[in-house]
Amino acid sequence: MGNDDVTASGTQAPASVAPASGPEAGATAAVVDTAQRAADAALAEASAEAEFEGLAPAPRAEIGVIGGSGFYSFLDDVTEVPVTTPYGAPSDSLFLGEVAGRRVAFLPRHGRGHHLPPHRINYRANLWALRAAGVRQVLGPCAVGGLRPEYGPGTLLVPDQLVDRTKARVQTYFDGEPLPDGTVPNVVHTSFADPYCPDGRKAALAAAHGRDWAAVDGGTLIVVEGPRFSTRAESRFHAAMGGSVVGMTGHPEAVLARELGLCYTSLTLVTDLDAGAETGEGVSHTEVLRVFGENVDRLRGVLFDAIGALPENGSRSCLCTQAHDGWDLGIELP
Numbered sequence: 001m002g003n004d005d006v007t008a009s010g011t012q013a014p015a016s017v018a019p020a021s022g023p024e025a026g027a028t029a030a031v032v033d034t035a036q037r038a039a040d041a042a043l044a045e046a047s048a049e050a051e052f053e054g055l056a057p058a059p060r061a062e063i064g065v066i067g068g069s070g071f072y073s074f075l076d077d078v079t080e081v082p083v084t085t086p087y088g089a090p091s092d093s094l095f096l097g098e099v100a101g102r103r104v105a106f107l108p109r110h111g112r113g114h115h116l117p118p119h120r121i122n123y124r125a126n127l128w129a130l131r132a133a134g135v136r137q138v139l140g141p142c143a144v145g146g147l148r149p150e151y152g153p154g155t156l157l158v159p160d161q162l163v164d165r166t167k168a169r170v171q172t173y174f175d176g177e178p179l180p181d182g183t184v185p186n187v188v189h190t191s192f193a194d195p196y197c198p199d200g201r202k203a204a205l206a207a208a209h210g211r212d213w214a215a216v217d218g219g220t221l222i223v224v225e226g227p228r229f230s231t232r233a234e235s236r237f238h239a240a241m242g243g244s245v246v247g248m249t250g251h252p253e254a255v256l257a258r259e260l261g262l263c264y265t266s267l268t269l270v271t272d273l274d275a276g277a278e279t280g281e282g283v284s285h286t287e288v289l290r291v292f293g294e295n296v297d298r299l300r301g302v303l304f305d306a307i308g309a310l311p312e313n314g315s316r317s318c319l320c321t322q323a324h325d326g327w328d329l330g331i332e333l334p
């Protein structure tokens with residue numbers, strides 16, 4: 001299984017500002033004609049800067065949440081900021097608000113109205129946009145299928161490992177493709193042995209504990225290409241290889257965050273038992289939506305508590321910030 005961050009509230013973000021324009025999102029961004037992309041991006045960069053002007057105080061946001069609109073639509077004061085990147089347009093505008101005294105940028109992973117399937121999300125643009133807005137720590141809630149019978153619907157698992165089983169996603173900024181400004185990324189091999197931020201995980205687990213949600217501390221998130229659910233054989237294979245839960249969006253989000261020196265923490269909500277672990281008809285999208293809807297309020301509470309518990313950006317002591325020590329990136333990060 002593993003659809004994702006469903007808009008459970010049904011609340012739509014205001015459409016007063018047009019979504020940012022840019023090249024086609026997703027893996028196709030890599031093959032867009034370079035000259036055209038340069039022209040688009042130059043325009044987009046100018047408009048993005050214009051959009052950021054007037055937002056005070058800088059930085060505009062310190063923490064990012066990539067999830068559904070159910071996570072920010074109830075905040076009192078949310079500012080929509082269209083933005084684009086050298087990699088094209090992100091899934092949607094950033095929605096800036098304040099939670100627990102922290103400036104947070106919310107990004108609907110599948111776009112408003114949930115129109116982007118997992119394999120068409122422009123992950124590079126999403127993480128780049130967040131960093132450009134000032135974000136240095138990212139929380140990535142997502143819906144997953146349980147690969148073990150004990151991880152039934154409603155389980156919250158904060159993984160400490162992942163296995164990438166995606167097939168056709170661009171998962172690096174350092175691919176030798178020139179940026180619109182002419183700079184070319186160098187070849188960089190990023191450390192990824194521990195894909196998640198230890199401090200972010202700690203904050204998420206403590207937040208869940210504080211709300212009497214016995215979250216599972218650690219486990220392996222398998223990320224599949226989708227958008228289809230797994231066969232029973234695939235599901236059993238994923239369980240046999242040590243997987244705890246399976247989803248469609250946790251990667252390349254995690255590695256792109258690491259490449260940008262961002263702290264990234266995944267919070268996985270089990271909406272169903274995956275095909276190999278259940279005995280019925282198999283995963284249905286309706287069931288996924290129902291379980292997610294039942295738990296989205298709880299999950300929002302955990303996220304907001306976790307946001308308040310994250311360290312200040314300037315005092316991070318985790319290794320996420322040192323991912324590129326000793327490397328010449330060849331490009332300036334935003």
Ligand SMILES: [Zn+2]
Nearest residue numbers: 197263318320
């Ligand atoms: Zn970190």
